[in-house]
Amino acid sequence: MQILAYLIPISLFLGGVGLVAFVYTVRSNQYDDPEGDAQRILSGQYDDKPKT
Amino acid sequence: MTAALRPSVSACPACDAAPAAAALADAAPLPDARIALSVPAVHCAACISTVEGALARHPGVKSARVNLTLKRASVEADAEVSAAELAEVLAKAGYEAHELDAGTLSATENDKAGRDLLMRLAVAGFASMNVMLLSISVWSGAEAATRDLFHWISAAIALPTIIFSGKPFYVHAWNALKNRRLNMDVPIVLAIVLAVVTSLWETSLSGEHAYFDAALALVFFLLAGRYLDHRTRAVARSAAEELAALEVPRATRVCEGVEDVVQVSELNVGDLVLVKPGGRMPVDGEIVDGRSELDRSLLTGETLPVFAEPGLGVSAGEVNLTGPLVIRASAVGEQTSLHRMADLVAVAESGRSNYTSLADKAAKLYAPGVHILSALSFLGWYLYTFDMRTALNIAAAVLIITCPCALGLAVPAVTTAASGRLFRKGMLIKHSTALERMAQVDTVVFDKTGTLTAGAPELVNAETFSEEEFGVALALAMGSSHPLSQAITHAGQAAGIRPARLNEIEEVPGYGTQGQLEGRRVRLGRASWVGADAREQTSAYLSIGDAAPKAFLFADSLRAGAEEAVAALKDAGMNVVLISGDTTGAVETLAERLGIERWVAEALPEDKAMRVQAMSDKGQHVLMVGDGLNDTAALAAAHVSISPASALDAARVASDIVLLGGDLSPIPDALVTSASAIKRIRENFQIATVYNVIAVPLAVAGLATPLIAALAMSLSSITVSLNALRLR
Numbered sequence: 001m002q003i004l005a006y007l008i009p010i011s012l013f014l015g016g017v018g019l020v021a022f023v024y025t026v027r028s029n030q031y032d033d034p035e036g037d038a039q040r041i042l043s044g045q046y047d048d049k050p051k052t
Numbered sequence: 053m054t055a056a057l058r059p060s061v062s063a064c065p066a067c068d069a070a071p072a073a074a075a076l077a078d079a080a081p082l083p084d085a086r087i088a089l090s091v092p093a094v095h096c097a098a099c100i101s102t103v104e105g106a107l108a109r110h111p112g113v114k115s116a117r118v119n120l121t122l123k124r125a126s127v128e129a130d131a132e133v134s135a136a137e138l139a140e141v142l143a144k145a146g147y148e149a150h151e152l153d154a155g156t157l158s159a160t161e162n163d164k165a166g167r168d169l170l171m172r173l174a175v176a177g178f179a180s181m182n183v184m185l186l187s188i189s190v191w192s193g194a195e196a197a198t199r200d201l202f203h204w205i206s207a208a209i210a211l212p213t214i215i216f217s218g219k220p221f222y223v224h225a226w227n228a229l230k231n232r233r234l235n236m237d238v239p240i241v242l243a244i245v246l247a248v249v250t251s252l253w254e255t256s257l258s259g260e261h262a263y264f265d266a267a268l269a270l271v272f273f274l275l276a277g278r279y280l281d282h283r284t285r286a287v288a289r290s291a292a293e294e295l296a297a298l299e300v301p302r303a304t305r306v307c308e309g310v311e312d313v314v315q316v317s318e319l320n321v322g323d324l325v326l327v328k329p330g331g332r333m334p335v336d337g338e339i340v341d342g343r344s345e346l347d348r349s350l351l352t353g354e355t356l357p358v359f360a361e362p363g364l365g366v367s368a369g370e371v372n373l374t375g376p377l378v379i380r381a382s383a384v385g386e387q388t389s390l391h392r393m394a395d396l397v398a399v400a401e402s403g404r405s406n407y408t409s410l411a412d413k414a415a416k417l418y419a420p421g422v423h424i425l426s427a428l429s430f431l432g433w434y435l436y437t438f439d440m441r442t443a444l445n446i447a448a449a450v451l452i453i454t455c456p457c458a459l460g461l462a463v464p465a466v467t468t469a470a471s472g473r474l475f476r477k478g479m480l481i482k483h484s485t486a487l488e489r490m491a492q493v494d495t496v497v498f499d500k501t502g503t504l505t506a507g508a509p510e511l512v513n514a515e516t517f518s519e520e521e522f523g524v525a526l527a528l529a530m531g532s533s534h535p536l537s538q539a540i541t542h543a544g545q546a547a548g549i550r551p552a553r554l555n556e557i558e559e560v561p562g563y564g565t566q567g568q569l570e571g572r573r574v575r576l577g578r579a580s581w582v583g584a585d586a587r588e589q590t591s592a593y594l595s596i597g598d599a600a601p602k603a604f605l606f607a608d609s610l611r612a613g614a615e616e617a618v619a620a621l622k623d624a625g626m627n628v629v630l631i632s633g634d635t636t637g638a639v640e641t642l643a644e645r646l647g648i649e650r651w652v653a654e655a656l657p658e659d660k661a662m663r664v665q666a667m668s669d670k671g672q673h674v675l676m677v678g679d680g681l682n683d684t685a686a687l688a689a690a691h692v693s694i695s696p697a698s699a700l701d702a703a704r705v706a707s708d709i710v711l712l713g714g715d716l717s718p719i720p721d722a723l724v725t726s727a728s729a730i731k732r733i734r735e736n737f738q739i740a741t742v743y744n745v746i747a748v749p750l751a752v753a754g755l756a757t758p759l760i761a762a763l764a765m766s767l768s769s770i771t772v773s774l775n776a777l778r779l780r
Contacts, residue, residue, distance in 0.1 A: 004198075008205060012182060019178045026167055026174075036120030042097040 087127040087135045088152040090294060091142065094123055099147070106145040107138060122290065124152070152294060163290075166282050172217040173275040179213035180268035184762075187265040191759045196258075203255040203262045210248065210264040217271050218244055220278060236415040236456060239422050240274060243267075243451040250448040253441070261445065266452050266761045273457040273769045281464035284471050284481075291480050291712070295697055295704060303327075303334040306378060319384045327372045327379060329533055329561075336367045336383035343562035344375035345534065349501045350700050351681040352633050356590055357535070359562055359578070369681060369700055374534050375561020393684050393702050409485045410733055411463040418456060426450040429752045446754045452761050453751040454744055458768040462736030465776035470729035473779065478713040479694075479722055486708035488733075489692045490726035492673040496621050496719075497664060497686070499678035500632035500639055503696065504618075504646065505608035506714070509535055509590055511543040513605045517594075519549060521602065525594050527551035528565040528576040536592045537565065537576070539606055564592070572597035589637060607641065611696075613717030618646045620720035627672070631655050631663060633682050661685035677719065679703050694719065725779075732779055736772040743768040 025031070094103055100118045103125055107116035112130040119126065127138060135151035142149040186202045194202055221244070225237035244267050251262040303316050304326040311326060316334045319325065327333055329344065345357035348370050357373055360366070366379060368388035385391065430447035434440065471481045481487060498504050514522070526544035529537035530551060544551070554567035554574065564577015575595050579586035582593040584601035590608075595601040621628050630651040632639045639653035652663065660678075664686045667674050676683070676690035679699035687693040687706040695707040696714065704710055711718065747764045750756050 004201075008186075011185065012209075015178050015182050019174060022174045023171065026170055031170070033119045033121045036100060036118060039097040039100060039120055043101050 085129050085131045085133060087129060087133070087138060089125045089127065089135065089138060089142070090123065090150045090152050091118070091125050091147050092123050092150075093147050094118060094120060094125075102145055103142060103147055106141055110138065110141050113138075122294075124294075125149070153296075163286055166279075166286055169220070169275065169279045169282055172219065173272070173279055175213055176217040176268060176272040176275055179209050179217075180265065180272045183209055183265045183268055187758065187762070190262075199260075200255065200258045203251075203264070206262065206264040207252060207255055210251075210268055214244060214248060214267060214271060217275060221271075221274065234416070234419045236411070236419065236460065239419045239451070240270070240455060240460070242423070243448075243455045244270060246448045247452050250444055254445070257441075259441075261758050263448065263452055263758050263761065266758060266765060269762060269765055270452070270455055270457060273765070274460040277461040277464045280461075280468045284464070284468045285484065287475065288471065288480050288482055291475075292482055292704070292710065295710065296701060317385060319381055321381055321384055323381045323384075325379045325381055327377045329372055329374055329376060331372050333366050333368050333370045333372065333379065334384075335379065335381040336388045337365070337379040337381045339364050339366060339377055340380050341378035342376050343560075344377050345373040345562055347371040347373055347535070349680065361562065369702075374532065374559065390681065390700070390702055393681055409463070409488055410730070410737075411459070414459060414737055415456075418459065422451060422454040425454065425748065425752070432752075433754065442754070446751070449754075449756045449761065450748065450751045453747045453756055453764060455765070456740070457765050458736065458740035458743065458772045461769055462740060462772045462776070463733055465773050466729050466732045466736065466779060469776050469779040470725055474709075474718070474722055474725055477718040477721060478711060478715065479718050480710040480712055481708070482710060483708040486692055487726045487729050489673070489708070490675065490723060491730040493626070493675040493692060493723060495627040495629065495667055495672045496675045496677065497629045497631055497667075497690065498618075498648075499660075499676075499680065499683045499686075500630060500634055500642055501608065502679040502698065503677055503683075504611060504614045504630070504642065504716070506611045508609055509539045509606035510609040511539050511604060512607045513603075514543050514547065517602065517604075520552070521594065521596065522547070522549045523552040524554070524569060524574050524596060525576055525604065527554045528557065528567055528574065528594075531557050532559050532565050536590070536604070536606060540576075540592070540604060569596065608638070610645075611714060611716055613715040615646060617716040617719045618648060620717075621723075622647070624720060624723065626723075629667075631660050631686070633657070633660075633680075657682040657685055661689045664689045675723075676707075677716075678707075694722075729779060732776060736775055739771050739775065740768060743771075 030037075091103060094100060100120060103118050104116050107113055107125065107127055110129075110133070112133040114128045114130070116125060116127045118124070125142075127133075129138075139149040139151060183206045186206050190199050190202050218241070221237045221240050224235065225241040228235040228238060247263040247267040247270075251264050251267070254260075255262050302313055303319055304311050305314050305319065306324040306326050319335060323335075324340065325335060325337070339360055339362050341362060342360075343362075344360045346360045346366065347357055350371070351367065351369055360372075360377065365382075366377075368383075368390040383389070426447045429450050430443045433446050434443040437443065467484075467487055470487055474481060517525070522544055525540055526549055529540040529544070532538075552569060554569055557565065557567040559565045560577070560581075562578075563581040564575055566573060566575040566577075568574070574597070575582050576592060579591075579593050579601075582595045582601045584593040584595070584603065587603060587605075590606040591603045592606075593601045593603050618628055628648050628650070630639065630643050630646075630648045632651075632653055633655055634653060636653040639651055643649075643651040652659075655663070660683060664674050664676055668689070668691060673691040676687050676693045677695070678684075678687055678693070679695050681700055681702055683695075684700075684702050684706045687695065687703060692709070693707040694709045694711060695703045696711045696716075697704075698714070699707075699710075709722065743764065747756070747760075750760065
């Protein structure tokens with residue numbers, strides 16, 4: 001049962017990291033143009049910034 | 053409100069600020085302009101790089117970004133770069149582009165409410181996954197201290213999440229209670245609160261059952277339904293706003309002989325406004341200078357252009373055809389007849405919002421039902437065991453199990469699927485209950501001009517002219533932008549006629565075009581000017597020298613898909629009626645051509661509305677399709693209404709559905725889709741009922757463990773979502 005002391009915080013932490021990453025993507029407008037993002041990956045231009 | 057309170061001479065606060073802004077601009081370098089362009093043709097990766105590249109190469113442009121989802125390009129550029137320039141650049145690159153009014157668009161530029169919901173949904177999802185993991189350990193046999201520890205950790209995750217993610221429900225439920233109504237959110241909130249309170253109580257007494265996972269799953273599923281609902285509306289709203297933004301409100305003001313282009317909102321009563329040929333009147337007023345012809349078809353339904361000369365009154369929305377006109381404004385902005393009509397429509401619309409949707413009807417039955425059931429089971433168990441804790445536990449289980457996950461998802465999932473399907477066919481659903489009302493339609497009323505017909509005339513008697521006569525007419529017509537001239541040009545070019553060589557071609561605004569052919573005067577234009585007897589039908593007259601004038605006859609060309617739409621509607625057993633403000637002859641011809649048996653001609657706007665009202669009073673459910681100002685009252689009076697995107701803003705405001713393309717053929721499809729959508733919604737309600745019939749007795753009997761609640765809830769939500777997907 002000792003293992004629970006590690007596993008529960010770790011699982012919560014990992015979930016939290018996912019949540020923070022999601023909040024970041026919403027805040028930086030990454031869901032504004034889903035269709036365009038799907039197409040842009042096909043273009044040869046290097047595009048290193050999300051839409052501002 | 054602040055603008056109204058301010059003692060200002062001009063109509064809007066922006067005008068007051070304008071001189072200050074101008075002074076500032078002189079001092080500092082001009083700020084960057086943000087320009088929005090609608091580019092309807094972009095659809096692939098290559099389009100994106102072509103459009104962005106073309107825009108970025110234009111001098112003065114700092115950055116350009118295409119949004120493929122909205123088919124829009126947003127450009128940051130120096131202040132001197134104009135949208136018209138950029139549209140031209142794109143036209144050269146092969147893409148049609150239109151300027152959008154940034155002010156109208158700003159509301160949907162970043163969708164704040166949608167993001168807020170998405171954030172709450174994500175938090176609820178994160179929390180319910182973690183709590184579910186802990187719950188699974190409990191269900192699979194964690195005992196005593198371990199179980200309590202897991203319950204406390206669940207509580208620690210669930211409490212803040214429920215407070216944060218459930219906020220939309222609390223707000224809605226509170227608003228409903230404040231107005232002494234019950235809506236779906238009231239039982240939801242009660243179930244959440246009761247589940248959390250009893251779970252906390254159980255946990256503190258180290259009990260076996262806690263419902264943290266159920267409460268979180270409930271919030272998660274319901275937020276998913278809300279978000280779907282929001283997405284559907286947001287897509288419709290942004291497209292509707294884009295339609296409105298396409299009409300950039302600018303006018304040319306003449307001030308002591310100097311012309312300058314200003315925003316329509318800056319115009320005042322008494323200003324002189326120049327309207328060029330092809331332009332739309334921005335104000336109500338009186339013509340003080342110039343001769344031309346006016347196209348009033350959007351306002352009255354008549355297809356024949358009206359002769360315009362100084363002294364004639366004009367209203368906003370009419371189109372100037374041949375010559376420049378100077379107008380003295382007598383009413384501007386909100387006071388124009390166009391705007392007053394739109395306001396009247398808003399009043400008439402509030403009557404339509406009395407329609408209760410299926411979901412509301414279900415909620416009205418449902419909310420008191422579950423509360424009574426839960427209260428009864430509490431009372432019954434208390435009297436049976438005299439144990440408060442057991443009784444409360446069972447009452448909470450009843451509320452959680454009956455909670456309307458399926459109901460909350462049933463309607464949004466179906467309407468999202470249906471409106472997405474209609475959107476791809478070019479129809480935009482603006483009103484939330486439009487689909488349901490559409491499914492009841494049994495009578496379809498069409499307007500003529502601009503709806504069934506394209507509003508552009510077509511030459512019908514080309515064969516009665518010799519090649520020489522046609523050549524002369526073609527040469528005269530090619531120099532003019534009058535719709536009848538353009539129809540002659542089209543017909544002539546299609547027949548391969550070569551224009552005659554004419555000298556001294558000139559257009560006489562309001563009358564026609566004249567020129568010289570080998571010393572003889574030739575004219576194409578109005579009957580009185582050419583010296584002919586006017587006919588009833590839409591016509592233009594050609595005179596060559598002293599020969600008797602001959603008439604070119606025109607008929608309105610049909611809008612694409614009109615024949616198919618009418619035929620399909622009649623096949624589906626609908627009552628098709630044509631009501632128009634145009635002359636009897638024109639309406640009769642069209643009705644015969646389309647096979648419509650019931651038609652009314654020369655109907656005034658009030659007539660139209662009254663006839664539609666009379667049909668509704670007889671118990672018919674009327675779908676009105678119209679585009680003009682003369683239709684707006686009828687559009688608002690009808691059970692459901694559709695207008696094409698080319699319609700006036702006032703008509704689009706009044707209608708529930710906007711046809712984005714020029715094609716009418718999706719209308720019968722829309723009726724079929726809405727009927728099947730309603731069928732799916734009903735099925736979903738049945739699924740939810742069946743599930744309640746099985747689960748509720750279990751809960752009342754005290755057999756519902758948290759595991760059963762979680763299983764039943766997820767199962768019913770997934771079933772209704774899958775059922776909604778069948779609509780595609």
